[in-house]
Amino acid sequence: MVVRTLFIIGSILLGFTLGSSYGPETFTYGLLGGLLLGLLGISVLRFERMMFSLQFHEALGGFTGFSIGICLSGITSFLSQQIFLQRPEVVPFVTASTMVGFCSLGLMLGIRMGRRFSFDPVSYGTDSSSQTQQPKILDTSSIIDGRIADLSRTGFLEGPLLIPQFVLHELQRISDSSDSHRRIRGKRGLDILHELTNIETSNVQIVDVDFPQFSDVDNKLVAMAKLHNAKIVTTDMNLNKVASVQGISILNTHELSNAMRPAVLPGESLKVFLLREGKEVGQGVAHLDDGTMVIVDHAKRWIGKHVEVVVTSVIQTNAGRMIFSSLREGTPRLQASYG
Template identity: 50%
Template sequence: MVRFIKIANLLVFSIIGGILGKAVGDWYLAIPAVARLLGPSDQHRLVTSVGFILLGIIVTIYLSNLVTRQLMVLGEAVEEFSTTQKLEVLLGVMLGAVFATILVLPWPLHPTIKLCLWLLLGLAFAYLGARLFLSMKEDIFLFWPSAGAVAKAQAQAIGGGKEHSRERIKILDTNVIIDGRIADICRTGFIEGPIYVPGCVLEELHHIADSAEPLKRARGRRGLDILNQLQKDLKLLVRTYDHLPVDSNGEVDHRLVQYAKQLQAAIITNDFNLNKVAELEGITVLNVNELANALKPVVLPGEEMSVTLIREGKEINQGVAYLEDGTMVVVEGGRRRIGETLDVTVTSVLQTVAGKMIFAEVRSQNGEEEGASNVRGSGSGGWQRRKGR
């Protein structure tokens, strides 16, 4: 396709260059001084005309290479444009062509020269018009009532800022709503700015809530309850920007990415796949799971804590306990102490994709394992950090 465009441009520009060269040659030969110099010889006139034609072809071929490169760059960029940006490019091209027409028509030139000059100037001004409108898109939004402009104006009215207003919009996905932790996070004030729930997310929640499977139905109803709670506390933007042009037949995650692109918004999720796709698209992602991992208390080797062993470990003589935040604690020498609450000393901390894993050993006195005085009876779990000796 690219090669075809290059060949087509080369052919078109060569024809235009030949026509312009022939027209300029005829105009040159019509000058009285040149006519007297060349005399009545047709051979001299033919050579002069051919020379001008070749000169026109050479010049336009050089211009064709420059224009083709710029058109290729612009074409690749246009493929990534939103609908609003494509309309801006179209408007810029149309105004550029109109400006070239107004500029060329009044000139008293030969019709052939005028046509070729209009084609060249029209192409140049169309390109400049497209670049100009793209560079002025933020200002055009103020008076061009397109869908993207309306969304931006609404976001600015809510956010109160010009540069970062749309960036402050947060889009909730289905999984993070069902998870439920987002409600507590929002109540603490860590999430600022307007929170947008697209209609596709709401429809997916309704579909899950109507499922025949009891577990899925309970999850869907929980998500709807979380939304109602957030609506009362934060006044959510429900379906506010659903008029934006997105692929209505695409999956929910795909539509969320499109909304985020057009609104320059961030997506709040705990979905690993959506997180990766959005990051590849250059969208800011706020992952609730990453926030939970970041808020887990820092445990250093040598620190002491109290944990309740609940099951055996994979290796010999290991016991497993869990902290209140779900962090696994592997205790060496704890296999025979299942169900007991022991004082342990942290030996190492391993960071994995799923979170942190703590390795510890039963706290000893004078180099020996502590006896029954360390046993505190079976409990519900949890731990208490202690100062090292």
């Protein structure tokens, strides 16, 4: 930040010095020169920050717009020489100002136009039908979670699946961690990634892109989603909130899993295996195959056994669904089964 500030100050001082050497109105020309070179310095710094995140089609569009800007500024310089024959000292300022203006405008418009005409593999996959599908960016949590592979195998997930290099690097760092739990998670993520690339119905693309202006992965993912008009697939609630605030569409596999769970209504019967005691006196706790917690009243004495219960109520929480039930009258247990 300090270097950038000094660069802008230096550009202004250089412009003031050069401007002061033209014509009798030393101070006025110095201010004009400082203003022009200050704007040029700001444009250079802005372009320097953008160039690391530009894709090929954007860089090509920016170069084309910049070249057109130079041509227009050259024409304007020639016309100014004919108009200001009596005041030739004005010509350099007109030339400099038009060059800064036309080149900056051409660069910005060129980059924007380049985004509309993508030539990279992200927009043109091997399957022509995927060109019209909105791409999905996979974050680290969705890969480690693993359900994305099952979802992709079913064919419900259309369009290219983009995996940025910085997500791969994060997976590698986790798999090389000294913490055994993190190391297991990282290796699982790499295994899931390998499995994804071998699924015939999935269009997985590794995207070599980075956003050095951001230090954390979440902001990089949001910037990439904006750049490619893509959705983000994640299980991270913090990323979910950050991206949603900035207008990025999120596909949360936890929410999808909850939505796909079979409906359970009060009065229905379930067969469950009681695992442990509940928080309240006499309660037993069981789990369905999809992980849903089942609370059974007055079931402490049957912990470690299979029982038949009747659903009394269902509560949806942020952590998932909870089912409250009671032992079925007359059939408190089916068969003892000690694990």
